[in-house]
Amino acid sequence: MKLLRRARRRAPDYGPDSTDAVLLAAVAAGQTHALEILHRRHATWLRARLRYRCSDPDQLDAALQETFLAVWRNAGSFTPRPGDTDAGAWLWTIAIRQLISQLRKRANHWISDSDADYETIGDASAEDTVLLNIEHGPLGAALHSLSPELRSAIQATVLDGLTVREAAQILQIPEGTVKTRVMRAKARLREALT
């Protein structure tokens, strides 16, 4: 079914300066070169960002590899929001999930083999808008005052948009602990901001 879909779709014209949406459409039509452009454009920052969550370079590269393979298979499921053709958030969603599946040390089949459509997480929510100003707002100071555990819990659930369960996997603590830490962190932040 998927094969048919790929064969039928015609590749749009694309170049190194095309938007992510155009490139992904070309990838969905089976264009390897479009994937190369996307890789060149996004691999560096994805790797830098994953590095803050995993210190093992081998696992990191493997996760990144799986990420772009997932893009290759699921490029068709990317739906750009009107007026925003950037695929950064979508790619990050895939990358962090792939990293978790790497960290689980299983054969990484549970995500790469499914045809799951990746939905962009954390779509410009209120939290996002606040986070964009962390450095310069009062939130920065408040976050600085949090203990590292509480901060990592907030980072996983809010910034990375993970579910409690996924956050528990990446932080390697029980789910209940994640929930309490997020609650405590939010309470602290509220206290500091009011």
Add this chain to the structure above:
Amino acid sequence: MSWHLTPAQAHEYAHHRSDDVTAMSVEAHITRCAPCRDLLPDDEAWLARSWADLRDVVDRPRRGPVEFLLSRLGVGEGTAKLLAATPGLYRAWLLATVVVLAAALLAAHHLPRGSLMFAFTAPVVPLVGVALAYGRGVDPAHALTSVTPLSGQRLLFLRTSAVLVPALTLCTAAALLLPSARTPWSAVFWLLPALTLVAGSLVLSRWLPLGAASTVVGTLWLTALGALTASGGTEPLQLLAPQAQAWWAGALIALVCAIAWRVRTA
């Protein structure tokens, strides 16, 4: 966007030196801001390596439906690829088979004693296919494959089975269209002789090239049938009668045993 990364911030972040809170802030920002993403320094060597690894997987040829089906049935990956690729070697034979069988059917329907022609050709069709699927003169990659661990017997038998499936299917379809075919049983009278001839040529291929072995066996079959027809004393279809089938079965078992023994000792 109310602010953008400074090159220094980008540099710190990329080298894993930002503190937690700055990192969070940078991450929230670069998720959406393409120009700031480009500020991160590229590691060209790593990018090239990473892409090379990725291209290896992405450029791998897609598996066809036949290959997919075979690997679903538990056939190994390499074997499935080999079996699926074999028909490329004998496309001409496949076409010739269809033509010959169509001609035989035409004869059977329109000529007196025309079904004789089918009796002549049906057992030879798989034989020719097998001869065309393996060997120096046929396989363009023979010189290459002959030095791989897969070559020899294993390759020969794999190719043979890849040929037998379409050959037997086509012959069965043709036999069912014969005017004399009343029951499914009467439509497979040619099957045992066909398999016996193939097994015979495989056994002979120990001493002769496969093509020559197939020629010998095929000629024997055609000569026997021709002689029986020419002498007129006995009906040539006697060779395919139920009593004769027992003999064919016996011969087939003996030949298969010979092949199995040869494989065991090889």
